[in-house]
Amino acid sequence: MKAAVRYNYCPPDGLTIRELPIPSIRSNEVLVKVKATTISRTDCGVLTGKPYAIRLFTGLFKPALPITGTDFSGVVVARGEQVEQYQVGDLVYGFFDQGLSTHAEYVAVPITKAILKKPEHITFEQAAASLEGAHYAYYFLDKLKLYAGDSVLVNGGTGAIGNAAIQFLKHKQARVVATCETAFVDYLYKQGVDYVIDYTQEDFTQFDEQFDAVFDAVGKSSFGKCKRLLKPIGVYVSSELGPNWQNPLLALAAPLMPGKKVRFPLPFSINKSMQYINELIEKGAFTPLIDRNYLLDDISEAFNYVMSGKKKGNVIIRFD
């Protein structure tokens, strides 16, 4: 099978496409013929080993898994003797943020990992694109404890995380104000955003409204700059650590701080977020934003595009 391989942490150009044996499966694994996978910001971390903290999970000095890739959709082509939930021919999708070797034509997936049957009405590309950004969006919003009618400002409405967050918030009947560049303003209104700020024209931190929460889904701002946007007990949450790791530190100090607070969720259980995502897909309440798609042979180019910070939603690797 063809797979994208590297034996040391490296930039995208260090990845090579190699011919490798199809993986053999253990008793609790299924073998999946991959139909689509994505290149996400998580994949960039797994490829490069940066930020360095990621190496605690992916291998300290070199990557534990030579093949990159964290998500997949595809068809079960074999199953281990202990596997009862899946049959050969089932269409499945799944994700593991510490690496799952899915940038390959076949992948062996333990059924203890987050894997589910693919909702019938979505494509393989949509299934693969429904996982990484949506998983983080789920955990960041879960920490906010929001109710219908609460208001949230989402900075970065066209990111994989930010765009999933918008759809989850609208499903919870929140009031949503979101930022994006000019070309996507109409797109966000069509998704139900109540007010869209074109960040190329206007500084969102000067917006004249106070929110129950500000979710900086692209981690480009700070608690200090967003404080004036928060109601007296409003919460700031960011997908990034912030300068000098200030977001987790401020979150640790939150119990000692009266009023406005920072939260920094640790998104651990992918099984839980994936159940939620699957439920919303089934209800027609979540459709991932998809940008470009590439063939596996062009994976380095795809990684370079994702690292540019300009992708809109999700970038697909397809297997024709």
Ligand SMILES: NC(=O)c1ccc[n+]([C@@H]2O[C@H](COP(=O)([O-])OP(=O)(O)OC[C@H]3O[C@@H](n4cnc5c(N)ncnc54)[C@H](OP(=O)(O)O)[C@@H]3O)[C@@H](O)[C@H]2O)c1
């Ligand atoms: N904490 C965690 O566990 C975790 C996990 C995964 C990712 N992350 C981090 O979360 C962040 C978001 O990830 P992602 O995959 O959602 O990002 P992404 O899809 O790569 O975000 C890119 C998008 O953000 C938009 N954008 C960039 N700068 C902006 C700005 N100043 N204002 C508004 N929109 C802006 C871009 O639009 P334009 O091209 O129009 O500018 C583009 O559509 C990344 O920094 C990533 O490293 C954290």
